[in-house]
Amino acid sequence: MNKINRVNFNDTRRISLHNKLIMLLFIFQFLGISLAIIHNIKIQISSIYLAYAFIVVTAIINYTIPKFINGDSTYIYLVNLLYSISLINIIRLDYTLINKHIIWYFIGFFIFILVRYFIKFFNKFLQDKFILFFAITFLTFILTLVFGFSKYGAKNWIDVGGLFTLQLSEFAKISYIFMIAAYYNNYEEYTSHKFGKYYLAGASYVFAGLFFLQGELGTAMVFFALMLASMLIFEKRFIFIVLNIVLAFLGVYLASLVLSHIKVRIDIWLNPWEDFNGKGYQIIQSLYAIANGGFFGTGIGLGSPGLVPVIQTDFIMAAILEEMGLFMGFAIILIFILIFYKSMKVSLQFKSNYLSSLALSIGLLFSIQTIIMLAGILKLMPLTGITTPFVSYGGSSTTSSFILLAVLHYLTSKTGEEYEG
Template sequence: MMSVDTPARPGDEASPEFRVETGVLATMRRIQRPSRLRNRELLLLLFAFVVNGAAMVLVQLGAIGEVQPGPLVAVAGLAVLVLVLHGGLRVWAPNADPVLLPVAVALNGIGIAEIYRIDIAEKLTGWGAASTRQIVWSAIAMVAAVLVVALLKNYRVLHRYTYVFGFIAVVMLLLPLIPGLGLNVNGARVWISIGGVLSFQPGEVAKIALAIFFAGYLVRTRESLSMVGKTFLGMRFPRLRDLGPILVIWLLSMAVIVFQRDLGTALLYFGMFVIMLYMATGRTSWVLIGMTLFVGGAVVASQTLSYVNGRFRNWLDAFNPDQYEAWGGSHQLVQGIFGLAHGGLVGTGLGQGQPAITPLAESDYIFASLGEELGLAGVMALLGLYLIIVARGLSIGFTAQDDFMKLLAVGLSFTIALQVFIMVGGVTRVIPLTGLTTPFLAAGGSSLVANWIIVALLLRLSDSVRKPGPMVGAAS
C-alpha cells in the first residue's frame, strides 16, 4: 500500500493522469451507451417496417391478387413519423428503452393491414374505410407521442399536479353524460361528438389521468393503507375507515356500468387501482377486498341491469340457438369463435380468410380476425409482443428511483395488460365480452392516441431510470 507521503506515479489510482483517464472513459461511456440504445432501436424499427410492409403486401395479394401502391405509400408516411419520434428520442430521451417503440409500431402496422383487409371485403374506400381513418389517427397519435417526449422534461411535474389529473379524469368520465354532447353507440354511452363531425372517447384519456392520480395519491397515503389493521388468516386487513379510497373507486366503476353501460371500462379502472394499491402497500388483502367488491357488484348488476344480464347470458349460453338468434345475442361471439377455429394452427393466410363475416371485425373482434388469418401461432406471437411491452414497463417500475415513478410505470403497464386480457378473454369466451379495444390493433382513434401516449410516458420514465448519475472519478 502506498504511504501518504509517497508521490503518486503515473498509472496509480491516486495519480492525476489516472483520474483524467477515468473521467474521459466515463464521459465516453455516457456518450456511447445512449447511442447504442438508439442504434438498437433503429435496427428493430427497420425490422418492424419490413413486417408491416410485408403484411400489407400479403393482404393485397391474398384479397385482390395485386399490389396497389396507395396503401403502401400511406404506411410509409407513418414510418417517416416513427423515424421523427426516434430522432426526438435521440435528442430528448437518449437513454429511453429501445424496445418499446418498435413493438408498438409492429402492432400498429399489423392492425392497419388487417383493418385494410376487412375494408377490401366490405368494399369500403376513402374516408368511409376504417383503414383510412386508422392511418390518420395513427399519425395523430404519433405526433401526440412526440409532443409528450419533447415537452415532459421531468416526470415529477406529474406528481405535483396529482389532484388536477384526478379532476381531469372525473370531467372526462362525465362528458358523455351531458345531453347533446354524449353519443350512444352500440348501447354504450362513452362517446362525445365534437362539432357533429369528430367523435371521441374521453374515457381513454381518463385512464391515463387516473393512473397519474392513483400514483400520486397512493404515494401520499400508502403508510396508513399498509401499516395499520388487524391480522386474520395470516393477512393484515385494513381498518374500516381506511376502506374509503377503494370504496370510492368501486362506486365510480359501478356508476360507469349503470350510466354509461360499459362493463369493460369499469373493470379496467377498478383493476388498475387495485393493482396499484397492492404495489403501494404489498398487502394481498387489498386484492381480495377488491376482487370481492367487483365480482359482487358485477353479479348484482347482472341481475338488475338488462345490459349486463345480456352479456352474461351470451357468455354462459353462447351456442344456444335461441340466444344466438336473439337481438343483441351471441351471434357475434359465436362467429368470432368460428373464425378462430377456422384459422387453426397457422391460419388461412393474410387476405385469404373471411373475417368480415363477424360483426365489428375491425374493432371489437380484430383479435378474432387476426386469429383466422394468422392462426394460433400468429396470435401467440402478437400476445408475445404485448407481453414485451408489459414486461419492459414493469422493469421500469421495479428499477424506479422513487415511489411515484414505480407506481406510475406499473399502472400504465397494467393498463395495457388489462385491456388485452379483457378483450382477448371476451373474444375467446374466458370472461364476458365487453366493449374495450385491443391496444394498437383495433380500429379506434381515441384508443390509439391514448395508448401511444402511454408508450411515450413509459419511454420518458425509462430515460429517467437509465440516465447515468454524476461521473465518478472524473477530473475536476
Template sequence: MFFGRNIHEFVRFKWIYFFLSLVLMSLSFLFGEYINGSKNWISFFGITFQPSEFGKIFVILYLSSILRNNRDKIDKYMAIFLILFSLIFLILQKDLGTAIIIIFLSMLMYYIRTSKYKFLLIIIIATLILGVLAYINFPHVRVRIHAWLNPESDPNFTTYQVLQGFFAMGSGGFLGRGLYRGNLELIPVNYTDYIFVSIVEELGIFTGILITLLYFLFFIKVMKNSMKMKAKDESKLLMVGFNIIIALQTTIILGGVLNLIPLTGITLPFISYGGSSIISMFIMFGIMQKLLEGDFL
C-alpha cells in the first residue's frame, strides 16, 4: 500500500510488467520440481513458492497499462503473445487452474475496456487448440476429465478424491459434525484444494453457503466501487482485474469440489493453506485498498 503514489507513473512501467510476467510464468517449468503431478513450485534456500501466483499480478498490471489507451497495435500483439506464452508454459507445468484464470481474465478485461469481439475470438480459438493438445498429451489432464464425467468409475484410485469429498459434505449435513470432529484424514489435500469440503463437513452446508455468499458480496462490492471511481481507466481496470482474479479462483475451485467442472489444483482465496497464494492475494487486496483510498487518483 506504500508503493505507487501516482497511478499515471505506476502504469508507465509496462515493459517491466511484461518481462516479469514472462519470467514468472515460465520459471517453474525451467527450474521447478514436481509435487502431486504438477511442476508449479520452486525451492529456494529451503523456501518453496509458486511463481505463477505472482505472475498473475504482473499480467494484470501489464494489461491495465496497455488497455488504458487501446491505440497501439504493438501493445495488442504483445498482449496476445504474453497470454499465449503464459498458457503454453502453464499447461506444460500442468498448472491448469492458473491457465484458465489467465484465459478468462484477459478476455474479460479486454472486453470490458473495448467491447470488441476480435481479440476474444483469437484467445478462444488458441485456448481450444491448447486444451485439445493438453488432453491428448498429458494423462494427468485426461484423468481429471474422466473423473469429472464419471466420478464413480474408479472409486479406489482416480475418482477417490471426488467421492470422498461428496461423502464428507454429505456426512456433515446442514449444521456439520462439529469443529475438530470431522474425518479429515480421509479427505485428500484437505488443507488446500479440498479445504471447503473440510469446512462443510465440520461446520455444515449452512457455513459453506455463508462463505460462498461472502465471496459473492465481496465481488459485488468491489465492482460497485470500481464503477463509482472518478479515476482514469487504468485505475478501474486494476480494480476489476484483481476482483476478477479472486472471483474466478473462487468459482473454479468451488466448482471443481462440487464436481460442476473438472477439478483443478488452485487455492480457495484467503482460506486455503499456501504461502504464495496468501501473499499474492494480499498484494492484490492492498493495491485495491490503495485505489479506494484515493492515493492513486
C-alpha cells in the first residue's frame, strides 16, 4: 500500500498536536511583531496591517497545506517560523523594508504552489537534462556579466526596470542542483564516455571561472561544497575529492591576489582591529552585538543592532543574537539541522540517484549557506556576502528558497513513508 507524507486528519491526537504548534507559532508571531512595532516609531500604518496579515496568512498556510497537498508539512511550519523571526527583526531594523519583506513572502509561497504542481508533472522530463541545466546555469552568469552591476565588490546584481534588483546567482543554485541530479541519474552512461567522469567537475570549474569574473566568492563556495558532497556520496573517488579541495584553496588564494575586495575580506578576518573604524567596523560591531546579547538577549527593541552595517541581509543573525540571545541562535541552528536531517532521510529512501541527489542537495544547500553565514559573523572564516535562507532580507533569495522548498516538499510525497510527526 502506497502511503504518503502528510498529517493524518483522522488521528485526533496528531491533529491536536498540529493545532497546538500552529497556536504556539501564532502567539510567538503576535508578541514578537507587536513588540517590534512598539519599538519602531517610524513604522507606517500600512506596514502594521501587512505585519498582522502575515500572521493570519501563515496560520492559514500551516493549516491548509498539510490538509490538501501531499508531503511532509513540517518543512512549511519550520520555514514559517524562520521567516517570522526574520520579520520581527526587519521591523526593528528598517521600516522601509517591512512591506517588501512581507510581499516577498507572499510571492514566495505563491511560487511555491506553482512549482509544487509544475514539478509533479515535469519531474520525469527534467531528470535527463544535464546539458539543459548546464546551459541555464551558464546563461545566468552571462546575463549577469553583460547586464549586471557591481555591489560590495561583486558584479552579481541586475536592475529590473528600476523596480527591483535581481541576483541571478540565487537561481543558478537551483539549476545547478538539478544539473548535479541529472548527472548522477545517468552516471553509468556518462562514465562510459572518455571524459565522462569529469563532466560534473568540468562544468563546476567553468562556473568557478565565471564566478571569478563576477568577483563572487560566497556562492562559488556553495557550488563547490555541493559538488564535493555529491562526489563523496555517489562516486567515492577520494583522491579526486582531495585534489579538488586543494585546488579550491589555491583558487581562493589566487582570487585574493587579483580581486581586491576578497583580499580585504581575508585581511579583516585575520585582524579587523587594524582598521576598526573602517574596513573592520562591520565585523567588530557584529561581535559586540553578539556579546551584548548573551544567552537570553537584550530583548526586542532594547539592543542596538542598527550599528552593524548591512545588517538586514549579511548580518541579520547578529541582530537576532543580540536581541533574542544565543538560545534563539541555537534554535535556528537546530531548525536547519532538522531540515537537513529530514532531507537526508528522504534522500536515503529513493533508489533513483536523481531523486536522492535532489533531496540531499537541497538540504545541503540550506545548511551550507547557514554555516557559512554563521562562521562569517563569528569571525571563524572570511565574510562572503551570501544570505541565510528564509532569514535574510532579499527577494531573489526568498524566491529561490521557496522554489527549492517546493521541490523538497514534492519529494517527500514520493518516498512512500507515512509521516509520523
